[in-house]
Amino acid sequence: MTHELKNIFTAYQAYKKSGSRAVLATVVALEGSSYRRPGVRMLLLDNGKMIGAVSGGCVEKEVQRQAESVFSNGIPKVMTYDGRYRLGCEGILYILLEPFNPNETTLKTFWQSVKERKSFELVSYFKRQESSSEELGSLLKVDSSTLTLRPDFITKKGVEVFQQKLTPCFQLVIIGSEHDAVQLCSYAAMTGWEVSLIASPTEEKSIADFPGAQQFLAQLPEEFQPQIIDNQTGVVLMTHSYVKDLKYLVGLRGVTPIYLGLLGPSSRREKLLNELMEYNLDITDDFFESIYGPAGINIGAETPQEIAVSIIAEILVVIRKKEPMLLRNKLGTIHN
Secondary structure, eight states, X not given: OHHHHHHHHHHHHHXXXXXOOEXXXXXXXXXXXXXXXXXXXXXXXXXXXXXXXXXXXXXXXXXXXXXXXXXXXXXXXXXXXXXXXXXXXXXXXXEEEEEOOOOHHHHHXXXXXXXXXXXXXXXXXXXXSSEEOTTOEEEXXXXXXXXXXXXXXXXXXXXXXXXXXXXXXXXXXXXXXXXXXXXHHHHHHHTTOEEEEEEOGGGOOOGGGSTTOSEEEEOOGGGOOGGGXXXXXXXXXXXXXXXXXXXXXXXXXXXXXXXEEEOXXXXXXXXXXXXXXXXXXXXXXXXXXXXXXXXXXXXXXXSHHHHHHHHHHHHHHHHHTOOOOOGGGOOSOSOO
């Protein structure tokens, strides 16, 4: 959800230049089931534009209608949406609508935490009933700083609290520059991941060749700096060169990404790992455990686009700690 909040802050700052108003909608509670869970947000602008969504598209018009009073009087409110009679989702949504007008300190702190890949917390104060009150609203907590999303908001007792910790956006490092790397980059960016591309300078590529990429590094394997990899980072090695893949593996040995995907058949993976061990390097078991090859889930993928879907699905399985299965075979609710 961090990437959705980034989109909200970006849209607000672009629109703020016109001096217009914005309202933040946050699902703060849910009774039953719904398309999205508490913590999902959307931004409404007074020109009618909406950034993000709190459902599959069926709740947004009602949210927009309810937000009209917040635009006019500036008083936050809680609205309810009973999907049992309209959506078939069998759930009641409680949605906090509040003026969204973060000051420069809040904006600067938020973007600094994103840049430094820090976790932060959003705390929303609400009532589990339809109501309007100045005591409703949200705070942003980063490290020891507590910041408001609108001027002069002060919390009071007697309201419920929804707390949500948000981690840095998942980061995907793609090593390679062929057509399949372009497709993986595009699909990963649409998923909300921050994508970095690494390719040899001899490839004569730039960031313009990779839609959705956040950064492009033209580096030889010997120049690769693995410090960009943290515990919220996945790596996919897809240079289509055995020698380059081996050299990048040597450079990666000092870090442990949450996922390290190798393109190609299992025989190629075994050959790479065997040769890597022959270097007599100090390689941990955790590093080998992070390696997934051939990369991807067996969905019969053939095209570069389908292979990208397969790899992204496997990464989600790993980071969410799930077993892939058809949802129709899952007992109970979709979300735990």
